[in-house]
Amino acid sequence: GENVEQHPSTLSVQEGDSAVIKCTYSDSASNYFPWYKQELGKRPQLIIDIRSNVGEKKDQRIAVTLNKTAKHFSLHITETQPEDSAVYFCAALKGSQGNLIFGKGTKLSVKP
């Protein structure tokens, strides 16, 4: 079955710096890779996603890259702000089925 590994588990950056979170997946049939953000005490929310037919997608300060050959994808946040502090989860769609398998999360802290 699908297995998603996420690194690092914690990440601390200065405001204005960039943050990068990396994930690898095991199922070569996976074709959809979303990222969710969970602020303290709140529910996870989708922030960006990428499908297997593209290598990169950007939305303002966040971007996601996908390397299907290597089976890894990354989240990039530029010009980080304190409100970016949260736990970020990557996920991969398990094969041809409809369920998402999540990584263990990365706790990002942005220091003012």
Added chain:
Amino acid sequence: GAGVSQSPSNKVTEKGKDVELRCDPISGHTALYWYRQSLGQGLEFLIYFQGNSAPDKSGLPSDRFSAERTGGSVSTLTIQRTQQEDSAVYLCASSLGGQGTSPLHFGNGTRLTVT
């Protein structure tokens, strides 16, 4: 419209008791997911429904766990003979599509504490 609703929001139970957790998805969402989140841990997949069918039950930790969904809407997750290791936040999510590429809308979760 209303979001995903879960009840109860908190549940404290004694070891060995059975519990039922309820999830009301967003109207019209055909896919429904249950995840478990332990303190500081990730989102552990439990089970996924498409309509009333569960194509993937592979995440259920043991045969003490079961879930059903009726009328393509409400779902209940039942844990029998609860153990302390079952303590966690149980999150439900729903989405529009059956292929998994529609955004998941999460509920606020049920915090289960087994004493």
